[in-house]
Amino acid sequence: MIRTDIIVLGAGVVGVSTALHLQKRGRSVALVDRRGVAEETSYGNTGIIQREGVVPYPFPRNPWLIGKYALNLLPESNLHWSAVPNIAPWLYRYWRASTPAGIAATARAMWPLIERCVAEHETLMLDAGIAGVVRRTGYLRVYRSPQALAAARAKDEADRIAYGVKFEAADAGALEPHLKGELAGATLMPEPVSVADPGGVVRAYASLFEERGGRVVRGDAQTLKRVAGAWSVDAAEEPIEAPAVVVAMGPWSDDAFRQLGYRFPLGVKRGYHMHFKPVGNAALSRPVIDAENGYVLTPMLRGIRLTTGVEFALRDAPATPVQLDRAEPLARQIFPLGERVDAHPWLGRRPCLPDMLPIVGHTARHEGLWFNFGHHHLGFTLGPVTGRLLAEMMTGEAPFTDPAPYRADRFHERW
Numbered sequence: 001m002i003r004t005d006i007i008v009l010g011a012g013v014v015g016v017s018t019a020l021h022l023q024k025r026g027r028s029v030a031l032v033d034r035r036g037v038a039e040e041t042s043y044g045n046t047g048i049i050q051r052e053g054v055v056p057y058p059f060p061r062n063p064w065l066i067g068k069y070a071l072n073l074l075p076e077s078n079l080h081w082s083a084v085p086n087i088a089p090w091l092y093r094y095w096r097a098s099t100p101a102g103i104a105a106t107a108r109a110m111w112p113l114i115e116r117c118v119a120e121h122e123t124l125m126l127d128a129g130i131a132g133v134v135r136r137t138g139y140l141r142v143y144r145s146p147q148a149l150a151a152a153r154a155k156d157e158a159d160r161i162a163y164g165v166k167f168e169a170a171d172a173g174a175l176e177p178h179l180k181g182e183l184a185g186a187t188l189m190p191e192p193v194s195v196a197d198p199g200g201v202v203r204a205y206a207s208l209f210e211e212r213g214g215r216v217v218r219g220d221a222q223t224l225k226r227v228a229g230a231w232s233v234d235a236a237e238e239p240i241e242a243p244a245v246v247v248a249m250g251p252w253s254d255d256a257f258r259q260l261g262y263r264f265p266l267g268v269k270r271g272y273h274m275h276f277k278p279v280g281n282a283a284l285s286r287p288v289i290d291a292e293n294g295y296v297l298t299p300m301l302r303g304i305r306l307t308t309g310v311e312f313a314l315r316d317a318p319a320t321p322v323q324l325d326r327a328e329p330l331a332r333q334i335f336p337l338g339e340r341v342d343a344h345p346w347l348g349r350r351p352c353l354p355d356m357l358p359i360v361g362h363t364a365r366h367e368g369l370w371f372n373f374g375h376h377h378l379g380f381t382l383g384p385v386t387g388r389l390l391a392e393m394m395t396g397e398a399p400f401t402d403p404a405p406y407r408a409d410r411f412h413e414r415w
């Protein structure tokens with residue numbers, strides 16, 4: 001039996017960051033995952049640390065647009081109709097939270113996290129010896145039609161006034177000379193930064209955690225139980241026991257909390273990626289978003305990574321990468337993509353709560369049970385900052401911001 005102060009379940013960016021922050025505060029921590037570090041969602045994302053990401057991605061309210069999404073007419077979204085009976089209650093809550101007032105409330109709650117997201121990553125990167133991996137080139141949104149560009153500019157201006165989100169009208173060809181095709185214009189978001197290997201960043205954080213004496217252990221969170229006032233989990237070699245446990249399993253967090261009687265409305269927005277070789281010496285120096293088609297081209301270690309928009313489906317349904325097939329010819333119109341690199345598309349799952357905020361905190365029901373999950377489109381961005389917040393709460397330090405907006409009981413769940 002391994003005895004430790006805290007067990008962290010899930011070795012994605014959220015779990016690893018939480019473990020590091022707890023360790024910094026003098027706690028012994030075992031980080032448990034059924035796979036290796038950052039082999040799931042934290043591996044395959046777009047790698048943007050979204051310093052501009054205050055305003056969340058809401059559910060559309062325009063009936064015309066909802067109809068197009070429902071009929072799978074737009075490349076940015078794909079709906080499994082067979083999943084609707086299961087996901088309808090979650091979709092309904094997401095729709096209800098996506099009013100202008102709901103979006104504004106979420107944006108206000110996001111602000112203190114977003115404000116620190118780059119700085120918190122940079123601290124961990126410096127400690128992990130990978131400070132040089134950050135690309136300070138922002139990201140570029142390109143527009144094909146003047147109407148879409150004008151509408152986006154109006155929204156950017158509103159977000160600038162309301163939340164101070166910076167944007168710049170940009171010359172796409174000057175910033176990215178290998179972009180091609182008829183583009184109506186582009187917007188540079190200068191504050192976000194990006195990396196060419198988000199999984200590698202998380203693995204470097206995990207190595208730092210191990211160098212400092214932390215344990216990374218294979219184990220299944222579904223074996224979590226309460227034994228004689230402590231939490232225990234079966235791990236590969238021997239069980240681990242601790243007075244406190246953190247559920248940080250992203251889209252699988254319900255596999256741990258459901259067995260304890262919690263019914264948080266956690267859904268997933270799935271997404272895919274594929275790497276492509278660029279043709280000749282074609283290159284990008286920042287992520288490029290094809291704004292009207294909802295996919296991103298990002299320069300990564302393995303090539304140009306095309307990441308798709310969202311797929312509404314059951315978490316564990318077989319992959320249906322139709323969005324990649326729709327996006328690929330569109331991407332070839334704006335950038336000289338060569339052949340596909342990966343044998344199969346990668347499938348990831350964004351862990352999403354209806355109000356587009358994570359749960360960071362605990363409940364009164366179970367002593368020593370803490371949560372850090374539901375980071376939706378921004379888990380890579382928010383892992384270090386929410387890891388710090390939770391560690392401060394768990395160790396009795398004054399939290400850097402009021403954690404109330406992220407509390408677990410905001411959904412008034414019964415157990």
Ligand SMILES: Cc1cc2nc3c(=O)[nH]c(=O)nc-3n(C[C@H](O)[C@H](O)[C@H](O)COP(=O)(O)OP(=O)(O)OC[C@H]3O[C@@H](n4cnc5c(N)ncnc54)[C@H](O)[C@@H]3O)c2cc1C
Pocket residue numbers: 009010011012013014015032033034035036037038039040041042043044045046047048049050219220221222248249250251252255269270271272273307308348349350351373374375376377378379380381382
């Ligand atoms: C296509 C796409 C693009 C994205 N782009 C960005 C971006 O540019 N910027 C950004 O900030 N975010 C982005 N995201 C979102 C981001 O990737 C996620 O929010 C984030 O990775 C979630 O991290 P996590 O640690 O909560 O979950 P994960 O990384 O999924 O980690 C969960 C861990 O739990 C483990 N686990 C599951 N079940 C068990 C079990 N029973 N026992 C033990 N362990 C278990 C898994 O093996 C996994 O390691 C993107 C997501 C997608 C899909």
